[in-house]
Amino acid sequence: MSGAPAGPVVEISTGGRDDIVLPFLTVRSNIVGRLVRLGATADTILKRHDYPDGVSEVLGEALALAALIGTGLKFEGRLILQTKTDGPLDFLVADFATPGSIRGYASFDKAAFSAERADKFQAAGGEAAVLGKGTLAMTIDPAGDMERYQGLVALEGVTLSEAADAYFRSSEQLPTFIRLAVARERASAGAEGDAGHVDAGLWRWRVGGIMLQHVAHEGGKSADALAAAEERGEMLGEDDDHWQRVAMLASTVEDHELVDSTLTPENLLYRLFHEEGVRVQGARAISEYCTCSRERVLGFLKGFGADELADMHEPDGNVSVTCEFCSKRYVFDPEQLE
Known part of the structure; x- marks a missing residue:
């Protein structure tokens, strides 16, 4: 029948809608991806720090990005995202430990995030203005005797997702799509504090994100062909019709959909990729942690x-x-x- 999906959506039990990374594969186009949804985990971390909203929002994005990349590790270890910049949010770190633990913190100029100056960041470019210019470091620290690896990418007037996208395209030669979202959800409708002011405790932080990558699969390009393409400065599948189509579908996702507690991750994937057909794999539970004692x-x-x-x-x-x-x-x- 015309317009029928190319494959099924496989429903699985995620143990809830939140605090998971859900890997998936588009059936028709064979594009791999991961969807992250953080509820209580992000809320616990961000409320504990009690940073200004502008700082919490960027740290929330960093937590989502670390979870998306970290759950792709094929070995035990850690994935550490770290920014060092000249902006008012001058230092940030999100630390992911396999199989699914995460933590993070930030350093910032308190005066720059005063109520009188906060609106200036939005007018100047939002997140990019908050971060300023500097570097984003992605460090892979495997357990055991494996060698530690670090990749660097410039942060110059871009967001975290844009910098990560640039890193994968330039350093890994992988076409990549990343979208991150952070929002606060009202814990109970109509609840207000004294004098009509909203109690901060009635709001919960929510974080979401999606990441797609066009990687080599069996039956695709040979290793020799990929190596030759890399030597020529070409990127795997950047002009591939399948990749462009799936990336276009992914770009239709709205920020509110990524953090919507009433929209399950599976239903969001179906909403985005039903024309392709999408199969989900085992969800990875994500929780906050710390190694201090x-x-x-x-x-x-x-x-x-x-x-x-x-x-x-x-x-x-x-x-x-x-x-x-x-x-x-x-x-x-x-x-x-x-």
Whole structure:
């Protein structure tokens, strides 16, 4: 029948609509992709930090991007995204550990994100203005004896998704489509705080994203052909009709669809790619984590000399350390540091 999908949508149990990365494959065109949807995981991380909205939004995107890329690792290890720029949000890191743990934090100019100046960022270019110029580093840190790898891409007037797209196209020679979205959802309709003000606790952060890549498959180009194309400076399938069609379909996704708690990931994929047919694979659960502990922090502090520790003493004589990732505060008295 004319217009019928080229393949089925395979429904699976994701254990819920949120906090997953869902890999998928378009049947007709053989394009691989992953969809991320973060609810409580992103909300916990972003609320704990309590950054200004502009910072939280970019960090939320970084969490989504790290989850999308990190779940593609074929081995145990970590994927670390890190930005260093001259913008008001001068440092950001999102750290993904296989199989599905994530954390992140940011450093920024507090004065630049005051209420009086926040609107200027939107007028100047939104996220790109917040980040400024610098670099995005993507570090793959495998477990065991495998070698650590880091790739760099310039951040110059672009968003995180645009920089990541440029990295895959230039360094990996892979046509890539990335869309990221961050929003806040009302926890309970009509609930307001005193004097009609909305209580921040009634809002939940939601993060979503989708990533497509045109990779080599069996039955496609040979390894020799791909190597020859790379030497000629050509990109795998950039002009391929299948890739262009699927990328065009993906570009129709709206930000609100990526974060909509009432729209399941499977139904969103069907909405986007029903003409292609889409098969989903096993969902990967995503949760927030931190590796800090009292023992690790104590070991770190004992690496300092007596004079350096003396400079760290607070008025009560104790030394305190706050984890940048999870905001947990550790307090030690002088005797514990001997």
